[in-house]
Amino acid sequence: MVRSLPEGMQRLVVAALATIALMFALVSPVFGQATPEGSPVAGPPTPAVTLGDDQAAISIVHASAAVPAVDILLDDQVALPNVSFGTVSEFLNVDSGDHNVKVVPAGGDVSQALVDSDVTLDSGKVYAVVAAGTAEEPEVKAFEINNDPTANDAIRLMAIHAASSVDAIDIAPVMGDPVIEDLSFFNASDSVDYTGQTVDLEVRATGEIGSLAVLPSFPAMSGSSIAVIVTTDAQGQPLPLYVGTFPGTEADDEEVATPAA
Secondary structure, eight states, X not given: OEEOOOTTOOSOOOOOOOOOOOTTOSSOTTTTOOOTTOOOOOOOOOOOOOOOTTEEEEEEEEOOTTSOOEEEEETTEEEEEEEOTTOBOOXXXXXXXXXXXXXEETXXXXXXXXXXXXXXXXXXXXXXXXXXXOSSSEXXXXXXXXXXXXXXXXXXXXXXXXXXXSOOEEEEETTSOOSEEEEOTTOBOOOEEEESSEEOEEEEETTOSSEEEEOOOEEOOTTOEEEEEEEEOTTSOEEEEEEEEOOSOBOSSOOEEOOOO
């Protein structure tokens, strides 16, 4: 679901949190937990994004286990209050252009900002605005999610490395060749189109065969775009968060990555 701001307003209003599923069941307890038979579980929501003139859509992600609950401010107005680790917000429409993002302790004010960062949001684009890093050095970046139509029967995947304690990573189909390689901390990969009835991925240290984590398998919904945000939990174990969108149309003649048989 996408919420549109009233015409003429320049800032985000307080929004309800999304019901995106997380590996450790922060919202929905079924996602990320394999069934006894190992069958796929429900995947991340993929709402269609509808934008007005001169608007962009953002989903706000708290991806640092080291940072307690915070308020997210956009242009010094609260966009999301009391955001805890693992939260992924629903998509919110906001005017395109330059914006200031502050991260403050929950209930605090701008003078207590842990992060004070400027982002530029282009008209018609979709973004994950991710807070990551350590308690001493938290960071915020806006990562564009490619929401263009995909090749027939494909989904579009990208990865965002948000685990400050983990070196460069690869993303690969389980037992397959990497489709995303050498991704360093707080950077995003290019997107890749992926075919298959299910999405079965693992995270590896770059250039290594062994898996750091096998991500929960979920059904592939053709035409959707999924950003896999790789972070770590409080125990330092890899944890995926997901932002999903669905443009609702398809295109032909695009390169497609196919999982190993």
